[in-house]
Amino acid sequence: MNKPVVFTNVANSWSALSKWTDDYILRVIGDHKVDVNMCTFGKMSDITKMSFAEYYRNSLAQWPDIKPETLNQNLPYLRNFDCFGEFPAFGDDVRSQELFKPDIHNMIVRGAFIGAKNTATHFHKDTGDNVVAVIRGKKLVVLVPPAEESNLTRDPLNISVGENDSGAPLESHPSLARVNNAFVTTLDVGDALFIPIGWNHYVKNLDFTVSVSCWGKDINPDKQHY
Numbered sequence: 548m549n550k551p552v553v554f555t556n557v558a559n560s561w562s563a564l565s566k567w568t569d570d571y572i573l574r575v576i577g578d579h580k581v582d583v584n585m586c587t588f589g590k591m592s593d594i595t596k597m598s599f600a601e602y603y604r605n606s607l608a609q610w611p612d613i614k615p616e617t618l619n620q621n622l623p624y625l626r627n628f629d630c631f632g633e634f635p636a637f638g639d640d641v642r643s644q645e646l647f648k649p650d651i652h653n654m655i656v657r658g659a660f661i662g663a664k665n666t667a668t669h670f671h672k673d674t675g676d677n678v679v680a681v682i683r684g685k686k687l688v689v690l691v692p693p694a695e696e697s698n699l700t701r702d703p704l705n706i707s708v709g710e711n712d713s714g715a716p717l718e719s720h721p722s723l724a725r726v727n728n729a730f731v732t733t734l735d736v737g738d739a740l741f742i743p744i745g746w747n748h749y750v751k752n753l754d755f756t757v758s759v760s761c762w763g764k765d766i767n768p769d770k771q772h773y
C-alpha cells in the first residue's frame with residue numbers, strides 16, 4: 548500500500564496507554580542520559596545530553612527557564628529514543644509492529660518521540676514504511692506524496708505550520724507554496740498513522756506528546772513490494 552492511512556483508536560488496547568504514567572516512565576528511565584535535539588528549528592545536529600528525568604519534567608512544564616522569545620528556536624525534543632532497546636520492560640506495551648507483515652517487512656525498528664507542545668520534526672522521508680502511534684497528547688502531521696517531492700521547498704528555519712502558529716494558512720507556508728496536494732491530519736491518543744516509504748512528512752506536537760514510530764523495512768533489496 549502506498550497511501551497514508553489513519554487508524555483511529557487502534558492503540559486503545561495497548562497497555563502503554565494506561566501504564567505509561569509520568570511516575571512509571573520516570574521510575575523506569577530515571578536519570579538515564581538521553582541525546583536531545585536542542586534546536587527544534589535549527590540544525591538537526593545540535594544535540595545535547597541530559598538526564599531523562601530533567602528532560603521529561605521540563606517538557607511537561609513547557610521549559611519554564613527558556614525565555615519565551617527564544618522558545619521556538621531552543622525547544623528541546625527527544626526524538627527516536629530507543630526506549631525499547633534500553634528498557635525491555637516497555638517491549639510489549641506498544642504493538643504497532645503487529646500491523647506489519649513479516650513477509651514484507653522483515654526488519655522492525657521502533658523509537659519513542661517525547662516532546663513539549665510545539666516541538667516539531669522538519670519535512671523528511673523515512674527509509675521504511677512507518678506507523679506513528681500516539682500514546683499521549685496530540686500530533687499534527689503534514690504529508691507530501693512522492694510525486695510532489697520536487698515541489699517541496701525545504702526551509703528548516705521556517706517550518707512552523709498549523710494550529711497556534713503565526714496564523715499563516717498551511718497553503719501559504721513557504722515549504723508548501725509549490726505543493727498542490729499536501730495531506731494534513733491530527734492524531735489523538737490511541738490513533739496511529741501509516742506513512743508509506745517515500746512520503747515526506749512534517750510532524751508537530753500540539754500538546755506534551757509521547758508517540759512511538761515503528762518502521763517496517765525490507766532488508767532484501769532484490770524484492771520489490773512497492
Ligand SMILES: O=C(O)CCC(=O)C(=O)O
Nearest residue numbers: 660667668673677750760
Ligand atoms: O514525531 C515526530 O516528531 C516525528 C516522527 C517522524 O517523522 C517519523 O517517525 O518519521
